[in-house]
Amino acid sequence: MQTPQLVPIALMRTLTYVLQNSNFYKKLFKGVNTTNKELSFHEWRTYPFTSKDDISKNNLDFLAVPMSEIADFVTTSGTMGDPVTIYLSRLDLKRLALNERDSLSLAGVKEGDLVQLMTTIDRQFMAGIAYYLGIQELNAGIIRIGPGVPELQWSSILKYKPRVLIAVPSFILVLIDYAKKNGITLLDNSVETIVCIGESIRDDEFNLNVLGKRITKDWKVNLYSTYACTEMATAFTECHAKQGCHLNEKLLFLEVVDENGNEVGDGEQGEIVITTLETTGTPLIRYKTGDIAKRFLQKCSCGNSSPRLGPIVGRKNQMIKYKGTTIFPQTIFDIFDNMEEVDCYKIIISKDNYQNDQITILLQLEIMDSTIHKTILGKCQSRLKVIPIFTFHELEVIQAQVYKKNLRKPEKIVFI
Numbered sequence: 001m002q003t004p005q006l007v008p009i010a011l012m013r014t015l016t017y018v019l020q021n022s023n024f025y026k027k028l029f030k031g032v033n034t035t036n037k038e039l040s041f042h043e044w045r046t047y048p049f050t051s052k053d054d055i056s057k058n059n060l061d062f063l064a065v066p067m068s069e070i071a072d073f074v075t076t077s078g079t080m081g082d083p084v085t086i087y088l089s090r091l092d093l094k095r096l097a098l099n100e101r102d103s104l105s106l107a108g109v110k111e112g113d114l115v116q117l118m119t120t121i122d123r124q125f126m127a128g129i130a131y132y133l134g135i136q137e138l139n140a141g142i143i144r145i146g147p148g149v150p151e152l153q154w155s156s157i158l159k160y161k162p163r164v165l166i167a168v169p170s171f172i173l174v175l176i177d178y179a180k181k182n183g184i185t186l187l188d189n190s191v192e193t194i195v196c197i198g199e200s201i202r203d204d205e206f207n208l209n210v211l212g213k214r215i216t217k218d219w220k221v222n223l224y225s226t227y228a229c230t231e232m233a234t235a236f237t238e239c240h241a242k243q244g245c246h247l248n249e250k251l252l253f254l255e256v257v258d259e260n261g262n263e264v265g266d267g268e269q270g271e272i273v274i275t276t277l278e279t280t281g282t283p284l285i286r287y288k289t290g291d292i293a294k295r296f297l298q299k300c301s302c303g304n305s306s307p308r309l310g311p312i313v314g315r316k317n318q319m320i321k322y323k324g325t326t327i328f329p330q331t332i333f334d335i336f337d338n339m340e341e342v343d344c345y346k347i348i349i350s351k352d353n354y355q356n357d358q359i360t361i362l363l364q365l366e367i368m369d370s371t372i373h374k375t376i377l378g379k380c381q382s383r384l385k386v387i388p389i390f391t392f393h394e395l396e397v398i399q400a401q402v403y404k405k406n407l408r409k410p411e412k413i414v415f416i
């Protein structure tokens with residue numbers, strides 16, 4: 001008889017910890033006993049998943065240390081209207097620092113480097129504070145400019161000469177545009193590396209996608225992809241091979257599952273499911289992130305054998321179902337991001353009278369009745385197999401709907 005494959009010890013430790021400390025998991029795993037017991041993957045996979053809805057409905061029950069031991073209160077979007085809180089203990093902040101140190105190291109950031117941070121560090125977001133702590137852990141320097149304000153970003157780049165930027169890639173396009181209009185040369189400045197957050201810069205084959213190409217066409221920088229979500233408090237990061245984002249196996253256990261919850265094979269696409277390792281404040285078991293990506297298990301050419309994730313193709317709740325086909329927003333983004341004639345667009349997904357998804361795209365007035373309109377129709381037909389509804393507006397009207405104040409990134413799509 002074949003010996004069953006056992007789960008890693010760190011995973012057993014997490015399970016034992018939540019059974020002792022998390023009210024939510026004490027109830028969910030009633031009857032599960034981990035004392036002196038080895039656990040096979042087979043049994044592990046019979047355990048229930050945790051969803052964002054669970055955290056929204058039972059937020060406090062996930063807290064696994066006394067509230068007085070919480071060092072930082074992070075929030076992320078919930079499913080019930082209010083944001084949910086992810087409670088971080090002092091040990092969790094230390095873990096976050098180590099996570100980001102490892103992540104930035106993979107992207108070649110090292111001791112003595114100077115990094116300009118173009119994301120929010122306050123308002124209870126996790127990412128900014130994670131970068132800050134990680135950069136300190138690396139013995140590197142940080143300039144906390146925060147998001148937006150291209151003028152300030154450039155004056156800081158020219159003054160302090162950071163080698164690395166951490167930014168949302170679509171904002172880099174804004175920076176490039178500002179540089180061109182204000183006589184700032186993109187050929188000769190200190191920036192060599194941009195660690196990209198929040199948006200994909202690669203396609204399915206790991207080549208730069210339209211967004212990535214648009215950045216590097218004008219600015220000869222080295223782009224690195226990352227993937228993270230607040231609940232996992234861990235980042236997946238590309239190494240120099242740029243063949244997917246590596247899992248940090250010390251801090252996270254990864255599963256990728258199909259629609260029925262079964263593990264997908266090497267190179268196959270599914271939903272990312274995580275179990276946090278070494279967290280004490282808000283540990284999560286088999287948490288379904290809603291993000292869809294391919295997972296690769298072959299050893300990377302960099303020598304690291306940890307699993308890698310391909311670009312996020314979409315979120316489960318952002319799947320557009322249209323006449324039996326599934327479309328992810330990224331496919332629509334790729335069509336319009338690639339057309340220089342389209343200055344700005346907004347995609348609205350709504351339900352028709354029969355509860356089918358309906359796609360409406362707002363475009364600028366100049367496109368109406370032009371040859372570009374015909375090109376767009378052709379591209380939609382071939383890439384989406386669907387012709388969306390188009391409405392035409394003044395450019396400023398669309399821009400106001402996309403670049404909203406208080407949003408971290410452009411809202412190119414909305415589900416209503």
Ligand SMILES: [Zn+2]
Nearest residue numbers: 239241300302
């Ligand atoms: Zn690698």
